[in-house]
Amino acid sequence: MIKTVGPKRLSQLSDTDHSRWLNVSKGAVRVSTEEIDVLVKLYPKYALWLASGQISPGIGQTSPDYDEANQSSE
Template sequence: MLYNKDVRISTDEIEALGVLYPSYRWWMVSGEIAPEIGQTSPEFDEANRNLANPNAG
């Protein structure tokens, strides 16, 4: 996933995304994850899937 620092989104858009993806709210706002309270990121979730299935590539 590419990250473009020039792209800005509004707080309304963040709120809407938070409703769609509640486990990614903290990551979207702060860039940090807190798996102990269920706050992850897409990259974190993908890495965990790959660890659970070593043949996933």
């Protein structure tokens, strides 16, 4: 998701600088709660997954992998 939006755009949308977003996208550092908040605002349907790793399609809470797997079955 970070790579889709891009570290530059995420730094423009938040108080987190570009280099931090770049390191998060590479997995060099752990994502913080502030960064999760930014991602939840951009992707509200992934809020549950971002916070807990769980999904609940019945209430519209999915993950990118779930959406990709179910895209071809629609």
